[in-house]
Amino acid sequence: MIVGDVTLNGIRQVPAEIRDRILEIGDAFDDTLVDDMERLYSPLLGGRGRREVSIKKDISYGSHGQQVLDVHTATKGGDGLTSVLFFHGGGFVRGYKNVAGDLLYGNVATYFARHGMIGVNATYRLAPDHPWPAGADDVGAALGWARDNISDFGGDPDKIIVMGQSAGATHVATYAFRLDIHGAEGPGCAGIILMSGIYHSVDGPMAPNYVAYYGERVADYARKMVQGNMDWAGCPVFISIAEFDPPRFQLSGISLMNELASCHGNIPRIKMLLGHNHISQVMHIDTDDETFGAEAVDFIRTCVER
Template structure:
């Protein structure tokens, strides 16, 4: 426990490296409970802008046979400009999803400055369509797909499940292609307001993935696309997360409530932004319990 508290004092990069160093000795045992099918292209190679590295996903299957299992499609964070399914942390999360009894689908997507956030959302929609079409081949239940994302990945997951099918209909999906959504300290739910205000240091960095066009800020903000009929949402927010994330999460909660679909909304006391995803390295935490509840 003392070692864990020392981790929480580290900056994000140091924290991730420390997690890798300590957990590395345990990963072999965790991996034995799952099977990873890596580097599956979720878009046709002929698709406009197709990237042979970024437009890929990995599937993590439990080794023990069972009836079709619920599926968790996990979208990583990284300020829309970094991160990959091949990062240690996201591989570890995939293995742990399988150990929890899910079929885990962990995706990469194109990053800024190569593309803007709407193109990243399109990648995620294509990955969701692939999952709906192919989950059964990997032992998954396409009727029980839970979208999950942390940070920027949370904002992208929210865009896919707003109840408005304009993003996913391109891939032949309806607005409830996902059974449920779990947002883990999501960023970008209301970038129109965030970038209009520019209240915090270094906010200009987000003009790279979102451009300087307010129309793009709105297009890439799930808050402005919410409609009745969205799948059920669960929002988990760090009690010590960034103020912008807390503020937009409250607005998102209020918008869902106004539509008659109040989400489950949990503030985890004392947690900062990075520990909100690092907790997935340990079994028994609240997020896994919530995934099991949503899978019902």
């Protein structure tokens, strides 16, 4: 795409059919969006990446059946590698590490494995059976497993990036920024990547899935949210939002950036994923579309080379 003398293909890389559907949907977010994006992206995943990567599946990092993870490594191997530990979304009440076979969300871990790292794709306990702060506790438990075991796969335990999308991002942020969650020694990661999470209370009644996780007592919400309770911000942060995210996700990402910068002196890297919505932002990873991946790899490099 050319506008004047400027080539925009490197900025907006969404394939035409998917781009048209995303534009048609706009910032709406419901179950049909998930189904549409899965239908459109599944054929683009599972090609070259799967041939280059080995996956060890369903490793337990805790006693609950949902405390499991997969480790994606390049078939060529390596030592002292950086790892990316990923947590999926699902609105606190649903979701799993693998959807559509293992194409989603295994695509995230496969992408990083193909780029000289180790990808770890984790799932976690869900509300309402496991309310706040279970998700954040599971981030810590999975990270603890990684620090203890990633060297068996060629990884360096001091080079672990923790990444989450949507509810997964909220859990990662809750773990990383709160001393009462991660403890006095710090979170134990080299950096964090947050894709379109919710970090502060929203105006109006809380949606049922939020009530399932945070509880029915409105008076408790303020102390459970990420913002207003951050007392540690000592590692690099990358915040991304999508152009067609529902506005509450965009505003929450910007608000978190502002609090990190103004109150903690930690100015995060921030990126709007042009042409993408709340679901395509994670489903496009490990396709030919590098809207997110290229900058994520650059961010990770700055974290581990500091």
